[in-house]
Amino acid sequence: MSGAAPGYVAILSAVLVKDLRAELRSKETLATMGLFGLVMTFILAFGFTADPATNRRVIPGALWIALLFAGTLGVGRTFAREAKDDAFSALILSPAPRSAVLLAKMIVNFCLSLSVMVLVTPLLAIMLRVDLLPSLGPIMLMLALGAGGFAVVGTPLAVMAVNARFAEVLLPMVVFPMVSPVLIGGVKGTSVILGTTFGDDGVGGWIQLMLAFDVAFGVGGLFLFERMVTE
Amino acid sequence: MKLFPVMAVVGAAAVAAAHYLTFIVAPMERTMGAAQRIFYFHVPSAWLCYLGFILGFVGSIVYLYNRKAKADAFALAAVEVGLCFGLIVLLTGPLWARAAWGVWWKWEPRLTSMALLFLIFAAYWVLRSFGGRGEGVRRFAAVLAVFGAPNILFVHVAVKKWRGDHPDMVVSNGLTSDMRLALYPSLLALLIVFFLLLHLRYRAHRDALTVQAIRRRLARLRGI
Amino acid sequence: MTVKTMARAAAVSLGLALLAPALAQDAPPEAAKTAFEKTERLENLRYRHLWIAYGTIWLVVFGFAFRTWQRSERTAKELDDLKSRLADLEGRNG
Structure with a gap:
């Protein structure tokens, strides 16, 4: 490559735009994740439907289980597009800062799992007959923080997992306990929002915790990524 | 060197002494009774x-740097030993819980x-055991x-934040000097066992790697 | 001291270690203030239970250590063997 190397932001946006455009064109990941979310909504509704008061108490759990599974599916497909034609090696070997590539992938994963939740959340609300509308904003904020935590931890681990046997089984097993703080924060925070649990400091403490998690692991992952991948 | 037999004897003797202090010397705690003695084993194991x-x-x-x-072999050995003590914690914890709550x-x-x-x-360990032996798996781990x-x-x-209910404070504040007398020797005994296990596992992993490397070299030399 | 004596000494020490919880006396029942406490707390755990738990744990831990050591010794022997073969081959080639 000749001339000045493109800047960090340019590379970040190039990878990001490439992935999002490819996704919007083929819709393969989004379609499979969306269908998966739909199926899961039905299963969760079958499993949990009870009287309205109980539904209101279980819906946070249902939402976060949906996010967890949809997120796992998406994270596992992170480098599926690059796996063909060995494009992943090309991406890593290019002089582009690797952390920019990782950051772009994190953002893609975040967008994918959040868009699945945009579909699943209203469906679950309708099926479990819980009125989420008054508190939709805070709930989506919690889900976004959760999707962020999942993307931030899951993406680098997904990159590493391409080397392992049983990667598709190992990855969820590895990621689930890792994101448990976000999961606990999300479920409890959502039930605080819905008024089924009472915390000492409301939902703020949970948001702080999740934000701290996202930032810490996001920055740590980006910082370490240069050391994680070689060749 | 035949370090293991010596360390095993020292470790086992230390454990015996610690158990003697725990069960015979340490005073009976009034409300918890026998269960309180789990503390001397449970807490150092958690540490x-x-x-x-x-x-x-x-x-x-x-290793990443x-x-x-060798760094990887050490990390694997340390995690294995940590898991071993974690298992002790998770076994003695419920015993305590059953008695106390x-x-x-x-x-x-x-x-x-x-x-x-x-x-x-545990995921780390499963990954190392069944994920393959390549360099990529080691990096992943x-x-x-x-x-x-x-x-x-x-x-x-x-x-x-989720559940604010911890009995540990009550336990550690209520320690008498006799109880401390039992806690620290227990910690010391477990520390000896810890380093015995760490040393053994580290050596096993390191030697296994060396054997692998020499095998590869031999195969290459024969190929010439 | 041979390895065998050492192993025997370790086993005896472990036996002694397990003797302590076996010898310890259970708390007198009057330590519990009410009948409720007596049944809910003290009745549930006896030294016998602790003895079984500790015994299992130490057996597993030292068994694990012993197995690792055994395997490690075997690997060390294999290593020596391989090294001499390597030196042999390299001497012949180089």
């Missing part, structure tokens, strides 16, 4: 479990965070340990 995971974290960081197989398991912060932490590093150890903090804060 050593954390120590194992932290050493695994350090070894993994070093210098890619020396009447249930085997309670969503108590320390118990829960220990269990989650155990799961993270190292990243896992590097992400996993700082997670102790988040898991602990989250679980504590």
